[in-house]
């Protein structure tokens with residue numbers, strides 16, 4: 001099965017889409033899946049654990065879910081570039097982390 005890459009709004013790269021189900025309302029999940037790649041999503045999942053711990057969020061409470069969602073949106077939209085204002089595509093150098 002071919003998976004079409006999506007243009008991720010966060011990292012602005014063509015990347016693998018998120019395939020796993022998301023723990024959000026269908027509207028929010030659909031929005032994320034059309035805009036965010038799986039790589040950025042896994043970064044958020046790590047961040048979410050930190051946020052949940054720091055704020056002691058109880059995710060069965062809708063109020064706390066909304067707080068987490070606000071953090072999520074902020075995290076996923078940390079690159080507010082408008083379309084058409086993109087700089088030249090940066091060449092992807094070799095990863096600096098190599099042992």
Ligand SMILES: [Zn+2]
Nearest residue numbers: 008011037040
């Ligand atoms: Zn991305």
